[in-house]
Amino acid sequence: MFFELLKELFGFRDIIDIITVALFIYGIIYFLAVTKGFQILRGLVFLGLFWFASEIIQLRTLSWIFEKLWTLGLFSIVVIFQPEIRRTLARIGEKTKVIKFSSVEERTIERIVRACRFMSDRQIGALIVIERNQDIEDIIEGCVYIDATVSVELLITVFYPMTPLHDGAVVIRGERIAFASCVLPLSKTTELPKKYGTRHRAALGISEESDAIAVVVSEETGEISLAVEGKLERSLDPEILKDRLSELLGLRHETT
Ligand SMILES: Nc1ncnc2c1ncn2[C@@H]1O[C@H](COP(=O)(O)OP(=O)(O)OP(=O)(O)O)[C@@H](O)[C@H]1O
Numbered sequence: 001m002f003f004e005l006l007k008e009l010f011g012f013r014d015i016i017d018i019i020t021v022a023l024f025i026y027g028i029i030y031f032l033a034v035t036k037g038f039q040i041l042r043g044l045v046f047l048g049l050f051w052f053a054s055e056i057i058q059l060r061t062l063s064w065i066f067e068k069l070w071t072l073g074l075f076s077i078v079v080i081f082q083p084e085i086r087r088t089l090a091r092i093g094e095k096t097k098v099i100k101f102s103s104v105e106e107r108t109i110e111r112i113v114r115a116c117r118f119m120s121d122r123q124i125g126a127l128i129v130i131e132r133n134q135d136i137e138d139i140i141e142g143c144v145y146i147d148a149t150v151s152v153e154l155l156i157t158v159f160y161p162m163t164p165l166h167d168g169a170v171v172i173r174g175e176r177i178a179f180a181s182c183v184l185p186l187s188k189t190t191e192l193p194k195k196y197g198t199r200h201r202a203a204l205g206i207s208e209e210s211d212a213i214a215v216v217v218s219e220e221t222g223e224i225s226l227a228v229e230g231k232l233e234r235s236l237d238p239e240i241l242k243d244r245l246s247e248l249l250g251l252r253h254e255t256t
Contacts, residue, residue, distance in 0.1 A: 086209070106251055108174075112155065113238050115152045116238060116241060120222040120238070122222075123222045124217065125159065125217060127169040128214065129184065129213070133211055136212050139209050140206070143171065149176060149177075150177050158177070165180040165181045168182050169182045189208075203216045204227045207230055207231075226245075
């Protein structure tokens with residue numbers, strides 16, 4: 001009876017419409033919840049109430065200003081949320097991608113780990129980004145194009161202090177060192193302990209903005225860390241680093 005009534009009231013198209021709108025609203029609420037959105041929303045509601053009040057008591061100049069600011073406000077929201085929007089769109093694209101952009105072989109992982117061990121023992125600072133499915137070229141800046149096979153010697157040479165390329169990050173794409181000296185976006189997280197500086201913040205930044213992972217060797221302590229999806233896995237020993245890289249780059253099934 002109830003379903004009969006529903007069928008009369010709504011067509012198939014209406015149901016699809018309602019489900020799509022519900023998913024859309026859920027997406028917006030989820031997006032606001034995981035970003036700084038709720039704080040901004042609170043501010044907007046406050047301004048909206050202020051506007052409403054100014055309309056009611058007919059404060060014309062104030063209402064006029066609010067009217068003009070409305071379009072500017074919409075534009076600012078796009079600017080403020082630009083990183084989140086980019087990340088969300090990239091993730092959607094990523095999920096629909098079938099073929100891997102590049103694949104990293106086991107020998108490349110071994111070379112990266114050996115270079116990290118060497119640099120960690122000698123406290124040579126390093127930042128190595130490994131691309132996964134997503135091309136990160138539009139997120140990084142100032143890179144020097146290298147395009148050379150990954151080798152332990154080359155990685156160490158790039159990060160050797162006082163050499164022209166040692167500042168910034170190396171980007172590994174498949175079997176190649178694609179770039180060196182790259183400037184990465186810095187994470188704004190407040191969860192990173194004070195002892196970590198911009199090198200670790202840059203590693204976190206690229207792992208937040210893309211699906212790439214980043215290995216950091218601290219110049220101050222020799223500590224090896226790995227940034228994955230906005231989280232820093234700290235104090236890894238080289239064997240653990242190798243296991244984690246193999247898992248994350250799809251060479252070994254993740255253990256649950
Ligand atoms: N945005 C960035 N992108 C890439 N590399 C960066 C960026 N910012 C800083 N770096 C690198 O980090 C170095 C500075 O590291 P800093 O001492 O501030 O960080 P840290 O996290 O404390 O690392 P460490 O433990 O090695 O000292 C710079 O010389 C540069 O090589």
